[in-house]
Amino acid sequence: MARTRPRTRRTAIGLGLAVTLSTLLAGVPASPAAAAVVFADGFENPVINNDFTTFVEGDQLGPWSVTSGTVDLTRDWQHAEGNQSLDLNGxxxxxxxxxxxxxxxxxxxxxxxxxxxxxxxxxxATGQVTVNGHTVDSFSFDTTGQTPSDMGYVRRTFYFTNVLSPSTTLRFASTTANAHGPVIDDVRVESCLLVLCPAGARTTNRLP
Structure with missing residues (x-):
């Protein structure tokens, strides 16, 4: 059936609006007025009383679920925020x-x-971040020269654009095959208008 020009244009836009995901190196902040906090967590819940506590697949870790392997919630070293952080390798x-x-x-x-x-x-230490099953950030951290009192935290940032989904699953996973892996802390999710995100500072990948 023939389609009018306006309908064709809308169809093309609809097909082109696949979920957009991008990775951005640290150091390019967005304007404070451009973002609204959706979620912020520094792994302070549950509070542990020893150096570290191991959680296994299926356990709930505050607002997070352990989806594979084991992780350690720890108080045994410097944290980026608060009093606890998460070692992605138990x-x-x-x-x-x-x-x-x-x-x-x-x-x-x-x-x-x-x-x-x-x-x-x-x-x-290496790992990946996925959004709805799509890899959006592959990270690595060299612990050379770092100590428990000076962990050398770096801040990483990426953006994704949700098209139609009412929910999004954010997942952090270790790809380090031993008992000492990447440590994460102070996870923040903020919404921003597309025109106010620093688009020129990132590479955009369209997903199927």
């Missing part, structure tokens, strides 16, 4: 996920503090 590589309510046609900025477990000497 006695095996692990992952945690959180499902958020999201609005259609809205861009979100996700940032987090990254370091590595310094207790085994120099390692390169």
């Amino acid at each position: 006695y095996s590589p692990g992952a945690v996920a959180r499902t958020l309510s999201t609005r259609p046609l809205t861009t979100y900025r996700v940032s987090y503090a990254l370091a590595g477990n310094p207790d085994s000497g120099p390692i390169v």
